[in-house]
Amino acid sequence: MTSAVRGEMFMFDRAAETMPREALEALQLHRLKETIGRAYAKVAPFRRKLDAAGVKPDSLKTLADIVRFPFTVKSELRDNFPFGLFAVPREHMLRLHASSGTTGKPTVVGYTRGDLELWADLMARCIACMGGKPGDVFHNAYGYGLFTGGLGFHYGAERLGLTTIPVSGGGTERQVMLMQDLGAHILGATPSYALNIAEVASAMGRRELEDKFAIKAMDVYGLSEIIGPGVASECHQAQHGLHIWEDHFLCEVIDPETAEPVPSGEAGELVLTTLTKEALPMLRYRTRDITRLIEEPCACGRTHRRMLRVTGRSDDMLIIRGVNVYPSQVEAVLVGFPGLAPHYQLVLTRQGPMDALAIEVELAPARPRDEPFAAKMAADLRHHVKAMVGVTCDVVLKAPGEIPRSQGKAVRVKDLRQTTKP
Numbered sequence: 001m002t003s004a005v006r007g008e009m010f011m012f013d014r015a016a017e018t019m020p021r022e023a024l025e026a027l028q029l030h031r032l033k034e035t036i037g038r039a040y041a042k043v044a045p046f047r048r049k050l051d052a053a054g055v056k057p058d059s060l061k062t063l064a065d066i067v068r069f070p071f072t073v074k075s076e077l078r079d080n081f082p083f084g085l086f087a088v089p090r091e092h093m094l095r096l097h098a099s100s101g102t103t104g105k106p107t108v109v110g111y112t113r114g115d116l117e118l119w120a121d122l123m124a125r126c127i128a129c130m131g132g133k134p135g136d137v138f139h140n141a142y143g144y145g146l147f148t149g150g151l152g153f154h155y156g157a158e159r160l161g162l163t164t165i166p167v168s169g170g171g172t173e174r175q176v177m178l179m180q181d182l183g184a185h186i187l188g189a190t191p192s193y194a195l196n197i198a199e200v201a202s203a204m205g206r207r208e209l210e211d212k213f214a215i216k217a218m219d220v221y222g223l224s225e226i227i228g229p230g231v232a233s234e235c236h237q238a239q240h241g242l243h244i245w246e247d248h249f250l251c252e253v254i255d256p257e258t259a260e261p262v263p264s265g266e267a268g269e270l271v272l273t274t275l276t277k278e279a280l281p282m283l284r285y286r287t288r289d290i291t292r293l294i295e296e297p298c299a300c301g302r303t304h305r306r307m308l309r310v311t312g313r314s315d316d317m318l319i320i321r322g323v324n325v326y327p328s329q330v331e332a333v334l335v336g337f338p339g340l341a342p343h344y345q346l347v348l349t350r351q352g353p354m355d356a357l358a359i360e361v362e363l364a365p366a367r368p369r370d371e372p373f374a375a376k377m378a379a380d381l382r383h384h385v386k387a388m389v390g391v392t393c394d395v396v397l398k399a400p401g402e403i404p405r406s407q408g409k410a411v412r413v414k415d416l417r418q419t420t421k422p
């Protein structure tokens with residue numbers, strides 16, 4: 001989410017957000033016991049899994065006992081498609097969302113009335129945490145529909161008291177006009193689509209709006225299997241890490257290979273357990289997102305721990321000539337390069353027995369394309385990627401606009417290794 005932050009600190013739910021750690025952990029334990037007990041009683045596949053692992057709901061005496069319980073992975077949602085993991089009858093659900101399955105069936109998630117109330121409250125909390133205030137104009141360019149982004153932000157913004165414009169994705173020129181004419185204070189969009197809107201605004205000569213894009217970009221985190229957006233958000237005071245709403249979600253960080261907890265503050269895969277969801281309780285859900293937890297107290301006064309912006313996905317990890325590479329590591333190198341635009345693609349091919357990585361990246365629009373400059377830039381970039389990421393690559397500099405733009409999440413990797421001949 002992107003927000004022009006004005007004025008004083010506003011907290012949506014001060015008591016919950018600043019609860020002392022001891023009280024917060026006592027609340028977590030109470031809610032965790034309730035969740036496991038209810039899921040064990042109501043969800044047959046959940047019960048079978050706990051029985052197979054030799055644990056019962058009352059095996060959990062302290063929060064630390066969570067490690068004795070089995071994980072949940074995304075394929076279990078597909079295996080129990082559509083309603084097998086739900087803890088309430090289908091007719092008690094007010095809404096269903098589904099993720100776009102790239103292969104086979106999508107995964108379906110459901111919400112009771114209580115879940116929808118909780119979701120709106122948590123999204124209101126996120127928007128307030130990022131600096132939004134009642135009365136702000138919220139331009140919502142997240143996709144509406146089965147995807148949880150659009151409606152998740154929509155109800156949260158309304159709950160907080162924002163003037164909410166349900167624009168959804170696409171029709172970028174119309175987005176620009178509406179943002180200007182209706183006086184947007186806050187733009188809700190994926191980072192790649194926000195860039196797309198900014199470019200179109202610039203091309204349309206909307207000078208005033210262009211200036212507005214010199215704004216604070218704030219990150220919100222979530223996934224539909226847990227609730228949708230609303231699991232964690234940055235605070236505008238520190239803008240360093242996202243507060244995970246620990247009164248509703250229990251978080252762990254594990255080594256994705258061994259599944260063991262990592263030492264405090266080290267990078268690993270985020271694992272989430274829902275503490276208050278009714279329709280679809282999740283125990284130790286493996287998000288595949290790579291992050292680190294910040295244990296230190298935050299300047300904003302909130303006591304909920306923070307996770308760093310997600311730096312990769314354990315299943316997005318590319319193995320290039322035996323080196324583990326996250327696309328986000330390459331992105332981190334690219335954004336540090338003056339003269340480059342933040343539009344890129346990683347293209348992987350097989351050349352003989354070897355993997356070959358090409359980074360296609362655009363030159364910044366203001367940069368006149370001259371050959372000596374481009375050659376030096378490409379050489380510098382190759383050197384930095386080798387030094388920072390540990391792989392050798394080719395660099396292909398593209399003219400502004402040559403990399404395909406996205407209407408949602410950007411496609412950053414083209415892995416052609418299966419289709420190129422060995």
Ligand code: ZN
Pocket residue numbers: 235237238243298299300301302
């Ligand atoms: Zn904070």
